[in-house]
Amino acid sequence: MFDIIGKRRWFFLLSGLVTIPGLIFILLTPLTGGKEGLQFTIDYTGGTTWQIRFQNDDVTADQVANVFHANGLQAVVVKQGNHFMDIKTEPIGLTVSAPSPTPVATLAPTASASASASAAASASASPSASAQPSTSAAASGSAGPSASPSPSPSPSASPSATASPAPSGSAAPSASASASPPVATGNTQLPRDGKMGEMVVALQNALGPIAEQASLTTIGPVVSADLINQALILIVVGAIGILLWITYRFQDVKFGVTALVALVHDVIVVVGIFAILGTLFHVEIDALFVTAMLTVIGFSVHDTIVVFDRIRENRARHAGEPFAEIVNHSILQTFARSIMTSFTVVLTLLSLYLFGGSAIRNFVLALLIGIISGTYSSIFNASPLLVVWHNWEDRRLGRTGSSRAPRPRRVAS
Helix, strand or coil, rough: CCCCCHHHHHHHHHHHHHHHHHHHHHHHHHHCCCCCCCEEEEEEHHHEEEEECHHHHCCCCHHHHHHHHHCCCCCCEEEEECCCEEEEEEECCCCCCCCCCCCCHHCCCHHHHHHCCCCCCCCHHHHHHHHHHHHHHHHHHHHHEEECCCCCHHHHHHHHHHCCCCCCCCHHHHHHCCCCCCCCCCCCCCCCHHHHHHHHHHHHHCCCEEEEEEEEECCCCHHHHHHHHHHHHHHHHHHHHHHHHHHHHHHHHHHHHHHHHHHHHHHHHHHHHHHHHHHHHCEEECHHHHHHHHHHHHHHHHHHHHHHHHHHHHHHCCCCCCCCHHHHHHHHHHHHHHHHHHHHHHHHHHHHHHHCHHHHHHHHHHHHHHHHHHHHHHHHHHHHHHHHHHHHEEHHHHHHHCCCCCCCEEEEE
């Protein structure tokens, strides 16, 4: 029988070798201002992302970054394998049209005022006698509605507009209201207005024509701050809920705490590996990363509960045996089930990672790392930690008993 509990120090050492480098790279994130360690998309940091491809495939990321720097913008540029440039810079808004005056003011004057205005306009436009009927028509057309008790200004507006050849005051608001709206972000058309339009001209003058734009997205800092707060709340609330439920389910706080420690181990492993990949290969954490982490937390706790439940059953069935032997026997009983369950999930995730496309690749990668780490921690971390805590509690309370099964003595023949 394989003694997993007896070799628990080796498994703890392996976990330390995986988590400690990850923690170092995680700490590099605030120490280097985000240049090393975790790399976040604009979902968390706010900013503008721009994916473009030049006709000249020999254009480098440094050349693009230099053009942004020359125009007063700091940009992080990564060239992908398909020759697209992933450009990340501070939030850059497009040109917003000036607010047009409200046309309500043109309908506010009374009928008499519109009559005098139309008369003056027609008189200044043509001094001939032919303008007199036009003026009288406007006056008579506007006088009738003013005498009526109806508050609607539409009868006076339409005669004055048709009788007078000069454009009325309402033409200006209608012209400004029909001004073209700004180019929306997230499209595939190169912007022509605002700072982004200036950058298009600068890049094309320096590096040649831009052949294609894949996307252009701008997210403000308020949206990104809300997303970070929600992500932290979700993870913390989920962890506390798991701790309370397992403690209540097994009527022992040791089970809840050790399950939470294994959960934190999995979170550190996933985030640490992404920090290493972000430093070496510029792999970024996007909004789906929180979903992946919550899924990993649930899967890790699921495996841990399976082992803990078998420990509880065997503890009642084999009362009086050493606790370490009971735990080791329970792990071996559930070992094949845990490995086969995780293996089927890993096969599915590998298929998604290889053939699912780049949009979900980082999400699937986080799940893949978390599922493997969760299976390992449930078997080799959570249960051995439970034995360590139980033995420490026995020594503190002066309870007799050994953590190991008694070795069979050899009888001399």
